[in-house]
Amino acid sequence: MHDSVWIWLSFAIMGTAASDIWRFAGVLLSRGVDPESAVILWVKDVSTALVAALIARMLLSPTGALAGVGDAVRFVAFGAGLVAFWLSGSRLAVGLLAAEAAFFAAHALIEP
Amino acid sequence: MTRTEAGFRMAFRDAARAPAAVLCLSFVGFGVLCHGNGVSLAFALYTTIFMYALPGQVTLVDQIGRDMPLWTAALAVSLTGVRLLPMTIALVPYLRGGRETRPVDYLASHFVSVTLWIESMRRVPFLPRGLRLPFYFGLTAMLVGVSTLGTVAGYLIADRLPPIVAASLIFLTPVYFFMGLSANARAAADFAPILIGFGMAPFFMWLTPSLDLVLSGLVGGTVSFLLFRRKSASRAEKA
Numbered sequence: 001m002h003d004s005v006w007i008w009l010s011f012a013i014m015g016t017a018a019s020d021i022w023r024f025a026g027v028l029l030s031r032g033v034d035p036e037s038a039v040i041l042w043v044k045d046v047s048t049a050l051v052a053a054l055i056a057r058m059l060l061s062p063t064g065a066l067a068g069v070g071d072a073v074r075f076v077a078f079g080a081g082l083v084a085f086w087l088s089g090s091r092l093a094v095g096l097l098a099a100e101a102a103f104f105a106a107h108a109l110i111e112p
Numbered sequence: 113m114t115r116t117e118a119g120f121r122m123a124f125r126d127a128a129r130a131p132a133a134v135l136c137l138s139f140v141g142f143g144v145l146c147h148g149n150g151v152s153l154a155f156a157l158y159t160t161i162f163m164y165a166l167p168g169q170v171t172l173v174d175q176i177g178r179d180m181p182l183w184t185a186a187l188a189v190s191l192t193g194v195r196l197l198p199m200t201i202a203l204v205p206y207l208r209g210g211r212e213t214r215p216v217d218y219l220a221s222h223f224v225s226v227t228l229w230i231e232s233m234r235r236v237p238f239l240p241r242g243l244r245l246p247f248y249f250g251l252t253a254m255l256v257g258v259s260t261l262g263t264v265a266g267y268l269i270a271d272r273l274p275p276i277v278a279a280s281l282i283f284l285t286p287v288y289f290f291m292g293l294s295a296n297a298r299a300a301a302d303f304a305p306i307l308i309g310f311g312m313a314p315f316f317m318w319l320t321p322s323l324d325l326v327l328s329g330l331v332g333g334t335v336s337f338l339l340f341r342r343k344s345a346s347r348a349e350k351a
Binding site: 095 | 131144145148152155158159163165167169170172174176182185186189193195197198199200201202205206208211213217218221222229230237275276282283285286287288289291293294295304305306307308310312314316317328329330331332334336341342
C-alpha cells in the first residue's frame with residue numbers, strides 16, 4: 001500500500017485534474033453555442049449513449065462488493081427494477097425498491 | 113425573496129428526493145470500498161468533494177487498492193472522465209447568462225456528474241434564465257451534501273456491513289442511472305441513444321476495454337443522431 005504523504009497528494013491532485021480537465025474543456029468549447037443547435041443535439045446524444053454504456057459496464061463488469069455477486073442476480077434485479085419503473089408510470093422510488101427486493105430475492109434463490 | 117433563495121428553495125423542494133437518496137446510498141458503497149482498499153477517510157472525502165464523479169472515484173480507489181502506479185491510474189481516471197466533456201457542453205449553454213464565459217461557469221462545471229446532469233437537464237432548460245444557476249447550485253449543494261454524508265457513513269460502518277448489503281448499494285447506481293436517463297425520454301429519438309449505447313457497450317468492452325465508453329458514446333450517439341434527429345434538425349434549419 002502507498003505510504004508517503006506525497007504519493008497521496010499526487011493521487012489527489014491527479015484525481016481532480018483528470019476529472020476537471022474535461023469539464024473545463026467543455027465550458028471552453030460550449031462558448032457561443034446555441035443549446036438548441038444541431039451540434040448540441042448530437043453532443044447530447046453522444047453523452048446519453050456514453051452514460052448508457054457506463055451503466056452497461058457497471059452491470060457487466062462491476063467493482064467492489066458487487067463483483068462478488070453473480071451475473072444472473074444483477075441482470076434479473078436490473079430487469080425487474082425497470083419493469084416496475086415502467087409499470088408504475090416512471091416512479092423512481094418504485095423502480096428502485098423493486099430492483100433491491102429482486103436483488104435480495106434472486107441472491108437468496110440463485111446463490112444460497 | 114432573492115433569486116438565489118428562490119432557486120435553492122426550488123431545488124430542495126421539488127428536486128428529486130429519490131435521486132438524492134440513491135446517490136447517498138451509492139456513496140455509502142463508495143465509503144465501504146475506500147475502507148476496504150486502505151484509503152483514509154480524509155482521502156475518500158477529498159475525492160467526493162474535489163472530484164465529484166463517482167465512476168472516476170471508484171476507478172481511482174480501485175487503482176490505488178491494486179497498487180498501480182500514478183500514471184496508470186491517471187490514464188484510467190481520465191478515460192472514465194471523458195464523458196464529462198460532452199455532458200458539460202450540453203449543459204453549460206443553458207446555465208450561461210450571456211455570451212461570455214464567467215468564472216462561475218467553471219465553478220458550476222466542476223460539479224457536472226451523471227446524477228446532477230440528469231436532474232439538471234430535465235429541469236434547467238424550462239426555468240427562466242435568472243433562476244437556472246441558483247437552482248443548479250441548490251441542487252449541487254443538496255447532492256454534494258448527501259454524497260459527503262454517504263461517504264462518511266459507509267466508511268464508518270464498513271466493518272459491520274454484510275458484503276451482500278454493500279453489493280446491493282453499489283447496484284443501486286446503474287439502476288438509478290438507467291431510470292434517470294429514460295425518465296427524460298419522450299420520443300424515439302430520446303430512447304435511441306440510451307438503447308444503442310447500452311447495446312453497443314458489451315461489444316466495445318470486448319474490443320477495446322479501455323476505450324469502451326468513448327467508442328460506445330461516439331458511435332452509439334452518432335448513429336442515433338443520424339437515424340432519428342438529423343432530418344428534423346435540417347428541417348428546422350430550413351424553416
